[in-house]
Amino acid sequence: MTQLQGIAASSGIAIAKVYRLEAPDLSYSKTDVEQPEQEVKRLHDALEISKQELEKIKEHTKASLGDEHAEIFSAHLLVLSDPELIKPIEDKIKTDNVNAEAALDETANMFIDMFKGMDNEYMRERAADIQDVTKRVMAHLLNVTFPDPALINEEVVIVADDLTPSDTAQLNKQYVKGFTTDIGGRTSHSAIMARSLEIPAVVGTKEVTSQADKDVMIIVDGIDGDVIINPSSDEITKYEQKQQEFEKKKQEWAKLKDEATVTSEGEHVELAANIGTPEDVEGVLNNGGEGVGLYRTEFLYMGKNQLPTEEEQYDAYSSVLKQMGDKPVVVRTLDIGGDKELDYLDLPKEMNPFLGYRAIRLCLERDDIFRVQLRALLRASVHGNLKIMFPMIATLEEFREAKAILEEEKQKLIEEGQDVAESFEIGMMVEIPATAVIARQFAKEVDFFSIGTNDLIQYTMAADRMNEQVSYLYQPYNPAILNLVNNVIEAAHAEGKWAGMCGEMAGDEIAIPILLGLGLDEFSMSATSILPARTQIKDLSKKELASFKDEILSMGTSEEVVQFVKEKTNQS
Numbered sequence: 001m002t003q004l005q006g007i008a009a010s011s012g013i014a015i016a017k018v019y020r021l022e023a024p025d026l027s028y029s030k031t032d033v034e035q036p037e038q039e040v041k042r043l044h045d046a047l048e049i050s051k052q053e054l055e056k057i058k059e060h061t062k063a064s065l066g067d068e069h070a071e072i073f074s075a076h077l078l079v080l081s082d083p084e085l086i087k088p089i090e091d092k093i094k095t096d097n098v099n100a101e102a103a104l105d106e107t108a109n110m111f112i113d114m115f116k117g118m119d120n121e122y123m124r125e126r127a128a129d130i131q132d133v134t135k136r137v138m139a140h141l142l143n144v145t146f147p148d149p150a151l152i153n154e155e156v157v158i159v160a161d162d163l164t165p166s167d168t169a170q171l172n173k174q175y176v177k178g179f180t181t182d183i184g185g186r187t188s189h190s191a192i193m194a195r196s197l198e199i200p201a202v203v204g205t206k207e208v209t210s211q212a213d214k215d216v217m218i219i220v221d222g223i224d225g226d227v228i229i230n231p232s233s234d235e236i237t238k239y240e241q242k243q244q245e246f247e248k249k250k251q252e253w254a255k256l257k258d259e260a261t262v263t264s265e266g267e268h269v270e271l272a273a274n275i276g277t278p279e280d281v282e283g284v285l286n287n288g289g290e291g292v293g294l295y296r297t298e299f300l301y302m303g304k305n306q307l308p309t310e311e312e313q314y315d316a317y318s319s320v321l322k323q324m325g326d327k328p329v330v331v332r333t334l335d336i337g338g339d340k341e342l343d344y345l346d347l348p349k350e351m352n353p354f355l356g357y358r359a360i361r362l363c364l365e366r367d368d369i370f371r372v373q374l375r376a377l378l379r380a381s382v383h384g385n386l387k388i389m390f391p392m393i394a395t396l397e398e399f400r401e402a403k404a405i406l407e408e409e410k411q412k413l414i415e416e417g418q419d420v421a422e423s424f425e426i427g428m429m430v431e432i433p434a435t436a437v438i439a440r441q442f443a444k445e446v447d448f449f450s451i452g453t454n455d456l457i458q459y460t461m462a463a464d465r466m467n468e469q470v471s472y473l474y475q476p477y478n479p480a481i482l483n484l485v486n487n488v489i490e491a492a493h494a495e496g497k498w499a500g501m502c503g504e505m506a507g508d509e510i511a512i513p514i515l516l517g518l519g520l521d522e523f524s525m526s527a528t529s530i531l532p533a534r535t536q537i538k539d540l541s542k543k544e545l546a547s548f549k550d551e552i553l554s555m556g557t558s559e560e561v562v563q564f565v566k567e568k569t570n571q572s
Helices: 036-065 067-080 083-096 100-116 121-141 165-169 189-197 233-254 278-286 310-324 359-365 367-383 396-415 433-437 439-443 453-461 468-473 479-494 511-518 527-537 542-546 549-553 558-569
Strands: 002-005 007-010 013-020 156-160 176-181 201-203 217-221 226-229 270-275 292-296 328-332 385-390 425-430 448-451 498-501 522-525
Touching: 007 189, 013 176, 013 233, 036 067, 036 083, 036 100, 036 121, 067 121, 083 100, 100 121, 156 217, 176 189, 176 217, 189 201, 189 527, 201 217, 217 233, 233 527, 270 278, 270 328, 270 527, 278 310, 278 527, 292 310, 292 522, 310 328, 310 367, 310 385, 359 367, 359 396, 367 385, 367 396, 385 396, 385 448, 396 425, 396 439, 425 433, 425 439, 433 439, 433 453, 433 479, 439 448, 439 479, 448 479, 453 479, 479 498, 479 511, 479 549, 479 558, 511 527, 511 542, 511 549, 511 558, 522 527, 549 558
Parallel strands: 013 156, 156 176, 176 201, 270 292, 270 522, 292 328, 328 385, 385 425, 425 448, 448 498, 498 522
Antiparallel strands: 002 226, 007 201, 013 217, 217 226
């Protein structure tokens, strides 16, 4: 038995066998062949197996995520049947007398380079299709397993170095009971997706991939951050009991599902959820969410080979708004960049992408992309209680420019005879320290603020939240962070506006009492955090917590803040 300690990223206990999700080694040797026709047959066998797999993945994706997500696999199937690609590979095998692996790799790379250099955006997008598909074919030529999370059909725990957002989006929680990774933190995208999917996760173990062999039993404790590899029967029994206790606690929380979120003196605060796709709304409603505080629209753009159309976006936004009824839905416009890349946009490589060409900066320069999204949002606005917010605003000029583009598109739609909601709130994320410092000036022009603490903390502390060497500086309770948060809330209230928070801090049991005392109006978190937060808030007095505000804001360290909050709220 081996026990590892990581970061508890998504609550719950998972007990199942290991499924290793790893990029296959596709290295090969170029060899001369005496029977090229045999190599051509090997090529066609690999193509056929790849087609069968992609058909299965397409059907699975269609059933679980809908037609839109399945379209990527239709594009891949077309590539596998395209004589313009297949014939040159066959010709290379026959003419050069080389093995199928070399012919496939050299031909595919030629096409990929050619398409990437084209002016036509549609043709550039084909490069990503060819790259993805030929990797799969190469894996079959080499007789190497190609991992497909969407095809898992037995109970497993995923073990990986890390999971990309598109990997995580493919997970079927009926079979994937949990996952654990070498790297990552509570705010990494895989962790956030795990909470959306409501599957237990432990990240940042550093060595689980080197310790956990395929098919051995593994326990992932997403409550305390422990991972037990090859557990004894006694350990399994112990964790099955812990699993049952957690399920009982969830049943207790569920009793508050239809209750309003009120403090001990009866004052209401709003508990909303962060989502990535329309499918996540079910979890919001099942967990008693009073709204959507953050709809991350970038997931519409990821895991595809081309930009989503206006119609695809309209369908997604409308679906969320209709499902939520009259409850508020705060939609964040496209936030791509940093660690969220789109291969088909061919964005420049940057030394420091988190501080670079991303989010609103990209949208204002590529307003062709931005305007399509805004049109889709405006058209969908008639279906519910929409609020639009812009990410990573650093200057008033950026906010004004984004708002002006929104107004232009609104007028165009009205002139076209399209229905648009008469009014809706327009706000912004506060995730850059400069914005938090002059929040009073911004508050005069926005309808609301939503504080994105995941980035605000890393920017304020100058510490990359994905870098384990400086992870000790990721301090949500640091007085510097709390003073910035307080500044934003006070600025909003001074102008009669509301302030919310959509970073992971909003659902943190130490942070909740502090934020209540600072006067935060809306807490948006992973859906699974809502009921535990509601349970906690009903026993807290906002008035009493507010009386500690000045004392907390004048403290010197995170440790002092944590100790003080625990004493005042009787947390162990």
